[in-house]
Amino acid sequence: MKKLPFIQKISIALIMIFGLIGVFSLNSCAPTSAIAGKSGVQLWGENCQRCHNTPSPMTFSPEQWETIGLHMQSRALLTQDEKNKIIDFLKSSR
């Protein structure tokens, strides 16, 4: 059997990965209404402490919380909805 060139292997792998992610992103199981209805404070309590203590809302300014939100979304792999609700809660609780 003829071996595929390296670049083709990489291309196929990337296509598969992005395809998989695309399928997940577009057709992922929607959260149940109970999950979708969770408040920011509840998500803050559940998710932050998975790695560290829950942060005080006073730690950062609203603008800073926006930046921290992106950082934590990429570290802890929060969903977009979770990140938005947690940051909204932290900004409004200062």
Next chain:
Amino acid sequence: MKNSFLFKSLVLIFVIIIITASRTKLNAQTQNVTDSALSERVAALELQANYNKPGDDHLLVVGLATFGFVSSKTTNTIDGISTISKSNGFPDADHFEFSPMFLWRHGTKFLMEFEPSFSNNGLGVNWADISYFAAPNLIIRAGYLVVPFGTYSKRLAAGWINKLATDPMGVADMAPADYGIEVAGGLPLGTMKMNYDFALTNSMNLNSDGTLSSGSLGDVNNNKSFTGRLGILPFSNSTLELGVSGMFGKVGTPGTAFANAKGQAYAFDLNYVNTIHPFLVNIKAQHNIQNISDVNYISPVDSTSTYTFTNHSTATFIQCSLRPTTANNFLHDIELAGRYTEYNTPSNSTWGSDQHSYSIGLNYWLSWRSVVRLTYESYTGNSTAPKALDAYTGKTIKNSWYLQFAIQL
């Protein structure tokens, strides 16, 4: 008499007019001064408010610092002969670090993360990458990044997050930082959640003794390493996360005896955090397996001969910590942590060793992000390196006390 009364009345009216006029003028002057000061203050506040209005870009400097003291007693035994050494010192490799982290957000779609780090290992860079938040649950990252292998290196290694003063042996070493691209995100899954993280990087390089190094700007073999992790949070309250990771790639340099050497590694991780009254229970575990192809290595004692070994390593840790949730203020800030770590490197290699350690610690949280911790660690290492290669180091027992302060800035 009448004229005198008239005169007095006129004088009185004149005085009243004079006084009233002078007071009015004074009031007008005071009013003008007040109006002017108020206007200037309002103008300054407007300037300040405009300055603080959100723009497209935002730069934030955070980071961490860790500083501590360690006291150790080491007993090494080779062929029945023991030597004892003691050491006391402030910083040592794992236990001192100052790492500012620069987060530069460009709008709401781009984030640049750069974390230089000063430690006993010198001045280095933990990561330097750019993330593009392409879709609600899709992040594309490029640059110098921590590969997604297990969760310890990426999420738990920071001094103020770690529950004990030391890192678990070997666990972080198998998840290096490297140049490449990465796609990651979290996804809802009904009542559950999942997350994915895949990276394509330059790959690690096999060294002349069978160990691996990483982080080369250039790719030594024009092949790439693929690393991926899938995590699932099966409970709706996110208390449990289970993850599986794999890392695959060529690690040999063309033109050397290692040219076709490949590396494969797997990791399994667990994270459970839940309040079980009266404690917050925190359990973390990770098991790493690393295999490298069998190749012949040049003997360190005779460059004309070679030797080989099965290049198989494992690193495991399981950690549990308890923190009271309903106690008074002082006890509420106390946390008790324990960890078992095992790290086995290949028998018959020059760095072969079966190692394990027990760690127990008492943490006092000064705030949600600053902690003073006392850790006791007992380490045992049995060398499995061959005596024929002058690499056998016998049995080592090391008992250490750590007093450490860690903060997120």
